Amino acid sequence: MSALGAIDTRPASKADIAREFGNARTTYDSASRLQRLMGDAMFERLQCQAGMAGCALDLGCGTGWYTRKLAGVGNFVSLTGMDLSSGMIEHASASAPNDIIWTVADAEAIPLPDQSCDLIFSNLMIQWSAAPVQVLRECRRVLRPGGTLVVSTLLDGTLRELDQAWQHADPGQNHINRFESEAALREAVSQELPGAEIETKTLRLPYASPLTLAAELKHLGAGYKDASRRRSMTAPGRLRAMCRHYPVEPDGGVVASYEAAWVFWSCRGNNHKAQIEKE
Ligand SMILES: C[S@@+](CC[C@H](N)C(=O)[O-])C[C@H]1O[C@@H](n2cnc3c(N)ncnc32)[C@H](O)[C@@H]1O
Numbered sequence: 001m002s003a004l005g006a007i008d009t010r011p012a013s014k015a016d017i018a019r020e021f022g023n024a025r026t027t028y029d030s031a032s033r034l035q036r037l038m039g040d041a042m043f044e045r046l047q048c049q050a051g052m053a054g055c056a057l058d059l060g061c062g063t064g065w066y067t068r069k070l071a072g073v074g075n076f077v078s079l080t081g082m083d084l085s086s087g088m089i090e091h092a093s094a095s096a097p098n099d100i101i102w103t104v105a106d107a108e109a110i111p112l113p114d115q116s117c118d119l120i121f122s123n124l125m126i127q128w129s130a131a132p133v134q135v136l137r138e139c140r141r142v143l144r145p146g147g148t149l150v151v152s153t154l155l156d157g158t159l160r161e162l163d164q165a166w167q168h169a170d171p172g173q174n175h176i177n178r179f180e181s182e183a184a185l186r187e188a189v190s191q192e193l194p195g196a197e198i199e200t201k202t203l204r205l206p207y208a209s210p211l212t213l214a215a216e217l218k219h220l221g222a223g224y225k226d227a228s229r230r231r232s233m234t235a236p237g238r239l240r241a242m243c244r245h246y247p248v249e250p251d252g253g254v255v256a257s258y259e260a261a262w263v264f265w266s267c268r269g270n271n272h273k274a275q276i277e278k279e
Helices: 014-023 032-047 065-073 086-094 133-143 159-170 184-193 210-220 236-245 272-279
Strands: 052-059 075-083 099-104 118-125 145-155 197-207 252-267
Touching: 014 184, 032 065, 032 118, 032 145, 032 159, 032 197, 052 065, 052 133, 065 075, 065 099, 075 086, 086 099, 118 133, 133 145, 133 184, 159 210, 159 236, 159 252, 184 197, 184 252, 184 272, 197 210, 197 272, 210 236, 210 252
Parallel strands: 052 075, 052 118, 075 099, 118 145
Antiparallel strands: 145 252, 197 252
């Protein structure tokens, strides 16, 4: 699966993903309504269930919103904010306590030793990876026995109203990123994180208009990313046609649906070693 690549197109490169998130670093926090909803849900559960001590990693930390929040409530020996985008990391490190470690790195190859983390927090990053199983495997590798992993992601059906409106306005062309199915997520999780719990929920966020939604995606750096996208795909005529086909609510606004998923996992033993021995 690719969270990015459409059925008949090439997935976006990591360089494109890093650059576009980096370009959005100053607008991201003001547009991150969904990200805060999903991250806060994960954070609250974490505070109730897991120890906030030891070594912690915010994987795909973006502007560092949750890295700073973790620093505020935890008593960590070390806390690392890690992201693919150097722009995001520069921005995050500029306004954070000095003792947070900021690292530009790929979640598919986490540059930390085996069993070196007690907590991994990853909000809405994994859906950007073309290899989510590899990300989960890396999380398992760096978690210590007794450690906790919390991950949120978006599933197939996310932004379906926008997708359908674009299918009317520009048939046969992809205008939204692709998201994996719940079945694919469950399979990846059962393969890599034995005993993990998955929660899913449909979130419906209101917007004044489809253009407000499109602007929010742009401000997040989360617009459609695909190696083969056409420059003219959001030409004004097409945008107007998309708006005409977007379903309008009784109050005159519109709604965007997000299929949210959260994964909670406690590392019960030496899973990394066990897996290597099995292989
Ligand atoms: C939607 S933002 C979420 C940011 C942050 N976790 C939050 O809650 O606001 C996704 C972030 O994941 C980062 N990202 C995407 N692919 C990544 C990868 N392979 N490794 C590390 N970070 C990645 C992006 O650069 C971006 O900052």
